[in-house]
Amino acid sequence: MMSSKARGPGAKSAQPSETSLDLRALQRTPGFMLRLAQLKFFEGFYEEFAALGLTPATYAIFAIIRDNPGVPPSSLASVLRLRLPNLIKILNELQSSGFIKRNRSKADRRAVELMLTPKGAKLIQDGARLTEPYNRKMLAPLSESEQRMLLELLNRMLPF
Amino acid sequence: MMSSKARGPGAKSAQPSETSLDLRALQRTPGFMLRLAQLKFFEGFYEEFAALGLTPATYAIFAIIRDNPGVPPSSLASVLRLRLPNLIKILNELQSSGFIKRNRSKADRRAVELMLTPKGAKLIQDGARLTEPYNRKMLAPLSESEQRMLLELLNRMLPF
């Protein structure tokens, strides 16, 4: 029952998880491993930042507005890979909580310029302080140079 | 409008995406980059495997049952990081489409043993043929050794 094929003699990898299933096919599948890694980071994030009320999405939104004051919702959505209507809903909540504000552009009165309020700036500042220890914990199985390598490889796989 | 800070003189990285936002903070954030990479893989997957009707989830389910005939739903759920009720719903559909079958264990009649039908075995076999070119396309920006490195690093970050 629950046949477990023996690992090949060349298999030098880590400890076999909870059960002893043959998972070698999925271990060789980057998309699957990326999903597991991303889940790990997101679950860790919710634990670490829960006290501040930050989610991965709102953290990224705050960070982008901080570094690019006046950024329009459309640019924000495209960078975060969110659909505009879904982002708008989040922005509405962040605004009614007093973390961001919207200015109408004078050059093009359709356009919206997003800014952090002082309250929002403080929140992302507090969040930023948790970031380094959080990343360190998530990446703990890797050496410093491996951590840099992983980040470099991910950046090179992606359009920016 | 949409202030774009100059890249520091040490920044040797790639072309600045569609807009010219300062995204350096997020580029240094592994969790965010992992999310973007995973999105890229999943979107590519849907394009590539749409003709077969396979999703990332069903592909993984088929692959695990193929390599571990008789695996119980609970083990499958824990490996895939799905909640059991959500997996059950997928299994019900796969069974009524004739891709898998459930056997009651004789040793413990609560337990279920999952097996592929011939139809299911053929589907994952067809899917497996698309896998290598699909991965090659997704990982195209990386050299062969970088691709191996990425996979190795992801595996070492995760529990198995």
Place this chain on the structure above:
DNA sequence: TATTGTTATACTCTATAACTATA
């Protein structure tokens, strides 16, 4: 007419509670 932002809404994915049957 085209574009930016917004609302409303549907759909998929994920999470929780409660039930059945076996042990």
Place this chain on the structure above:
DNA sequence: TATAGTTATAGAGTATAACAATA
């Protein structure tokens, strides 16, 4: 009583369509 599987259902995340204001 505890466990494996299942059902029902609620919630979060993601998608499309349509509209208002401005260009």
